[in-house]
Amino acid sequence: MSTPTPDAAELRTRTRDFLAAHPPHATDPAAFLRARFDAGLAWVHYPEGLGGLAAPRALQQLVDEEMRAAGAPQTNGPETNGIGLGMAAPTILRHGTEEQKRRFLKPLWCAEELxxxxxxxxxxxxxxxxxxxxxxxxxxxxxxxxxxxxxxxxxxxxxxxxxxxxxxxxxxxxxxxxxxxxxxxxxxxxxxxxxxxxxxxxxxxxxxxxxxxxxxxxxxxxEGWKIAQTTLNNERVAIGGGTLPREGGHIGLLAAHWRTHPELRTPDLHHRLLAAWAQAEALRLSGQRLRQQLTAGQVGPEGAGMKLGFAQLAQQLTGLGVELMGEEGLLYDDWTQVRPDRVDFLARDAGYRYLRAKGNSIEGGTSEILLNIIAERVLGLPTEPRTDKDAPWKDLPR
The missing domain is CATH 2.40.110.10 (Butyryl-CoA Dehydrogenase, subunit A, domain 2)
Known part of the structure; x- marks a missing residue:
């Protein structure tokens, strides 16, 4: 028998009680994460028994704030298991059998399986x-x-x-x-x-x-194509709809450098930085609106707009960063092949950020494809003619 859905006050109390019963600094991190999942404090909007409490999605932020304040161990999130958390989990939840949900969701969230x-x-x-x-x-x-x-x-x-x-x-x-x-x-x-x-x-x-x-x-x-749409829509939100404070991310790095290096300033760069700051803030607020829509149901094609905007802005900001930093912006780490287990833009130098941002318009759907999705599924414009849509796959030229 399910328990009543907790409100914000009840969820805060439940989180603090959990932390009291599982002191983060005295509990094995892996055991802590498993217990947090079992307590329904992993994804609060997921069903009971699957890491959640069937609570409003917006209350997840409350739980995360309490956990961070207590120094709780974090599941290896978007940096190392972003595909699992942002794409596989919501797809399994929506389309999987009960056996699949119980087999995969817990080790996925606890980062025991990447x-x-x-x-x-x-x-x-x-x-x-x-x-x-x-x-x-x-x-x-x-x-x-x-x-x-x-x-x-x-x-x-x-x-x-x-x-x-x-x-x-x-x-x-x-x-x-x-x-x-x-x-x-x-x-x-x-x-x-x-x-x-x-x-x-x-x-x-x-x-x-x-x-x-x-x-x-x-x-x-x-039915793979239909199910893949759940994955792809969530992928675009995961890439472009992250939570950032004002002046978070790339624009924060540029603003901080601008304030501490007056010798690099020119009127042209000043104008471009202000315009970029306004675009970053508009995208951040759009992301907040999108996350509010997520609390009411499944993600739709609106995520394509966020991902498109993120890719365009990231490339603009990283290019501006190289210019703003002058000769320092031309520096680059040793160009050797390594196989990182995570991607951390903000911890790297300007040269790396500039080069890596080129991939933002390809990964998660190219910008050209996203423009088509926005035109057809958001704006309702006529679709482009497709001669291969109804032909058997085996007869298509390759």
């Missing part, structure tokens, strides 16, 4: 529905063969969200099925992809007859 995303392919990036990775049924298993690319964190991931083609005889959007793939399964090879920054934070992944049990199929066969 996740990656096996969606894009060398021939199916912007046209994701054209993917060619095949999954064929073999008794209680599926045998998956193909190649995925641009896979962040594949080299450290334990599981992946994967879409593959299960029926080549129907139109491309209809023949796709969604799976939860064990990244330690035989037949998976992960190779690093070196980026313009010199690092290899993402990879290409080869799947050679990888067996996935049918129990790890998410949703019905052939």
């Amino acid at each position: 996740w990656c995303q096996l969606f894009s392919e060398p021939g199916a990036g912007s046209d994701l529905a054209g993917l060619a990775t095949r999954a064929e049924r073999d008794g209680d298993d599926w045998i998956v063969t193909g190649q995925k690319v641009w896979t962040s964190s594949a080299h450290v991931a334990d599981f992946a969200i994967l879409i593959a083609r299960t029926d080549p005889d129907v139109p491309k959007h209809q023949g796709i099925t969604y799976f939860l793939c064990d990244m330690h399964a035989p037949g998976i090879e992960v190779r690093p992809l070196r980026q313009i920054t010199g690092e290899a934070e993402f990879n290409e992944v080869f799947l050679d007859r990888v067996r996935i049990p049918d129990a790890h199929r998410l949703g019905a066969e052939g």
